[in-house]
Amino acid sequence: MELLKERIRKDGVMKPGHVLKVDNFLNHQMDIGLFNEIGKEFKRRFADVKVDKILTIEASGIGIAAIVAQYFECPVVFAKKSQSINLDGTMLSTQIESFTHKRKYEVIVASRFLSPGENILVIDDFLANGCAAMGLVHLIEAAHANLAGIGIVIEKGFQQGGVLLREKGYRVESLAIVEEMDPETQTITFRE
Amino acid sequence: MELLKERIRKDGVMKPGHVLKVDNFLNHQMDIGLFNEIGKEFKRRFADVKVDKILTIEASGIGIAAIVAQYFECPVVFAKKSQSINLDGTMLSTQIESFTHKRKYEVIVASRFLSPGENILVIDDFLANGCAAMGLVHLIEAAHANLAGIGIVIEKGFQQGGVLLREKGYRVESLAIVEEMDPETQTITFRE
Numbered sequence: 142m143e144l145l146k147e148r149i150r151k152d153g154v155m156k157p158g159h160v161l162k163v164d165n166f167l168n169h170q171m172d173i174g175l176f177n178e179i180g181k182e183f184k185r186r187f188a189d190v191k192v193d194k195i196l197t198i199e200a201s202g203i204g205i206a207a208i209v210a211q212y213f214e215c216p217v218v219f220a221k222k223s224q225s226i227n228l229d230g231t232m233l234s235t236q237i238e239s240f241t242h243k244r245k246y247e248v249i250v251a252s253r254f255l256s257p258g259e260n261i262l263v264i265d266d267f268l269a270n271g272c273a274a275m276g277l278v279h280l281i282e283a284a285h286a287n288l289a290g291i292g293i294v295i296e297k298g299f300q301q302g303g304v305l306l307r308e309k310g311y312r313v314e315s316l317a318i319v320e321e322m323d324p325e326t327q328t329i330t331f332r333e
Numbered sequence: 334m335e336l337l338k339e340r341i342r343k344d345g346v347m348k349p350g351h352v353l354k355v356d357n358f359l360n361h362q363m364d365i366g367l368f369n370e371i372g373k374e375f376k377r378r379f380a381d382v383k384v385d386k387i388l389t390i391e392a393s394g395i396g397i398a399a400i401v402a403q404y405f406e407c408p409v410v411f412a413k414k415s416q417s418i419n420l421d422g423t424m425l426s427t428q429i430e431s432f433t434h435k436r437k438y439e440v441i442v443a444s445r446f447l448s449p450g451e452n453i454l455v456i457d458d459f460l461a462n463g464c465a466a467m468g469l470v471h472l473i474e475a476a477h478a479n480l481a482g483i484g485i486v487i488e489k490g491f492q493q494g495g496v497l498l499r500e501k502g503y504r505v506e507s508l509a510i511v512e513e514m515d516p517e518t519q520t521i522t523f524r525e
Binding site for chain 2: 164165166169170171172173174176177199200203204205206207208210211214215216217218219221222250251254
């Protein structure tokens with residue numbers, strides 16, 4: 142998605158340790174106009190797929206998923222990272238290891254929001270080591286729902302997540318795949 | 334907002350301790366069609382106000398704010414509850430005491446996303462004791478930006494947050510104000 146790549150080139154900041162900061166438009170400040178273009182592009186790529194619901198994970202996936210859902214005309218469920226007193230009923234849970242935060246955490250979703258046979262599209266802002274996406278897939282499997290596909294805004298192609306998920310046969314659509322990035326020169330190369 | 338009140342009556346679950354669960358459509362599973370109606374209603378109520386940016390707080394405010402922003406044609410910034418290695422530069426921070434989680438936590442926003450003189454609309458899902466909203470107002474004041482108003486989806490009118498904020502002269506627009514709720518009979522009364 143050329144518009145997205147241009148925006149990453151313009152506003153993305155590369156840091157040592159494979160960190161790509163896009164908090165100016167994607168995951169701290171959110172450019173809703175761009176999110177709508179992202180929504181249209183996911184709809185174009187998943188046009189042949191039946192999507193009953195979108196599943197994402199708090200916090201940075203939520204805004205993107207909400208806008209994207211308008212193009213699939215479906216609700217969004219977001220998996221939560223911490224137990225709340227307001228959660229009850231049967232919960233599905235899985236463990237996820239965060240690349241950004243270097244720690245493991247429990248992710249939960251109320252089982253009544255993922256039903257057997259439902260077609261679930263996973264949407265997230267980043268794909269790096271694939272742990273968040275795999276965690277969401279585990280939740281979908283635990284609910285006996287169907288994975289319709291995985292839509293990622295930015296994939297770090299130099300980390301193993303994309304390979305891992307595609308080897309398992311999952312359909313992954315990433316709108317920008319970073320092949321290489323150099324914090325010293327602030328240059329970034331995308332996969333063609 | 335009648336559509337919202339009807340939905341709360343239909344799908345809201347009251348629990349002891351002033352807990353109103355609306356996770357079926359508002360803050361775990363998200364009904365994006367309803368969010369669009371909420372966005373239209375906030376735009377109608379704040380039609381006379383200049384809004385340059387919407388400020389909300391993770392996690393449950395994000396989806397609502399993203400959809401609402403489409404009606405104000407502005408970006409959204411969400412305050413974060415935990416330090417990330419990807420945050421740097423100058424941060425504005427404040428402490429918030431959570432009604433739901435019964436604890437204090439630090440909330441931060443990158444200062445470059447709230448500029449002096451900008452008109453900021455606060456959007457959140459719930460108003461109870463007012464601590465989250467006050468925290469966001471503190472961030473806006475610290476940035477020397479202007480508070481355009483506070484838009485709340487559900488206000489618990491029997492808690493002091495609404496009184497507190499209105500006494501300070503802030504313009505608060507709540508789409509549904511709960512006057513009373515009874516977990517035993519599952520009945521709810523809204524303020525007229």
